Amino acid sequence: MGCVNGKCCGRYPQSSDGDSRDYRESGPYNVQGIHVLTQRSLESIPVPSHNFHLEYSVHTQRGYYPDSPDKENQDNLCIRTQIQGNPNIHFFGVFDGHGQFGAQCSNFVKDRLVEILANDPSFSDDPVKAFNSAFLTTNYELHNSDIDDSMSGTTAITVLVVGDTLFVANVGDSRAVIAVQEGNRIRAEDLSNDQTPFRKDEYERVKQCGARVLSVDQVEGFKDPNIQSWGNEESQGGDPPRLWVQNGMYPGTAFTRSVGDSTAEKIGVVAVPEVLMVQLTANHLFFVVASDGVFEFLSSQAVVDMVASYTDPRDACAAIAGESYKIWMEHENRTDDITIIIVHIKGFSNSGAGTTDGSSATNIRPMRFRRGISEVSFTSGSELYHSVRSDFSDLHPCQHVVSTNRSPAIIVPSPKHERPSEQDVGYCAFYRQQM
Secondary structure, three states, X not given: OOEOOOOOOOOOOEOOOOOEOOOOOOOOEXXXXXXXXXXXXXXXXXXXXXXXXXXEEEEEEOOOOOOOOOOOOOEEEEEEOOXXXXXXXXXXXXXXXXXXXXXXXXXXXXXXXXXXXHHOOOOOOOHHHHHHHHHHHHHHHHHOOOOOOOOOEEEEEEEEEEOOEEEEEEEOOOEEEEEXXXXXXXXXXXXXXXXXXXXXXXXXXXXXXXOEEEOHHHHOOOOOOOOOOOOOHHHHOOOOOEEEOOOOOOEEEOOOEOEEOHHHHOOOOEOOOEEEEEEOOOOEEEEEEEOHHHHOOOOHHHHXXXXXXXXXXXXXXXXXXXXXXXXXXXXXXXXXXXXEEEEEEEOOOOOOOOOOOOOOOOEEOOOOOOOOOOOOEEXXXXXXXXXXXOOOOOOOOOOEEEOOOOOOEEEOOOOOOOOOOOOHHHHHHHHHHHO
């Protein structure tokens, strides 16, 4: 559901050899093999270490904003192949910007995150540590850039393919999901867990950092602010709990982690990612990385079912975008920006790793550590998912790390909150219009 200030934009994914593909906005194909609806060709990249390949397509489109006809698509996406020149390492990411400068934030993070990750000397030995450092360093650089991120920022959902292993790093409420074959059934397994106040652990963490957690109706006095229960995202998605400073009606974020959002950072909205590590098996068919323009109204299983019904991922991208748009318009008078990456896993065979009978197809490596901000574990099917090792495990929930040379210093945000400006009164009304 993201921040109510706005959404994000798809630009130009690049491969490490400088190949730049136009992934701007986008059934049948023309004579060059370009899909008419998505304006994409079908891309394929090998993973020679395990003798399989990834076949993928993407789609991004601007939301429908009748009150803001000139508003740009704030979603961004990045696909970088052959990280560090290694043909077995590939990166996929979706960045969902929000706020007045959301497009600039998501574009900045799209470029810098993968660059910092690829240049980290610890990358080959410890991708999880490199992921953490990349997110935190990118956040620091965004704070110190020319972009005003005081009330703007971006979520980030990224998948790093390293041979037969996926590293999924998430900040915010975009999502990654993988399809698992179980007999005649294809089951959706979430690879990320939306970071919102609906989650008890995230709610408690941001409260400890000084945030007020209230829906817009509660802030405006229509509902009792003392009732700290909002059901779930399915039942209360129209008026979700949001984060506010103690003495102001801002920033109003519906997520608990992001990159940027320097004002919200003071009340616990941090850039520390939750990282999941998954070893692929022959039962894994494809994975999807998408902004909450898709997952606001479509479940992970619904998205997986739609992808499975199409042979070509370009057709699936077009179908999911169309369905998402339709359901948005059925519920509201606008739509969010919509961005999807679909990656089919082709030719993978088990070579002593994982299972082949589908009974427990998702093999999570047995590592269980604190993520630094909260210990994250969530259940999907019969599998228990745990985030993996972070070197920032001793941080206070309100601390964040800044670094320019991969040697982080711990900075504790001030507990003092700024007094509300005269603009505060208008924030809630603006938020309600944008929800």
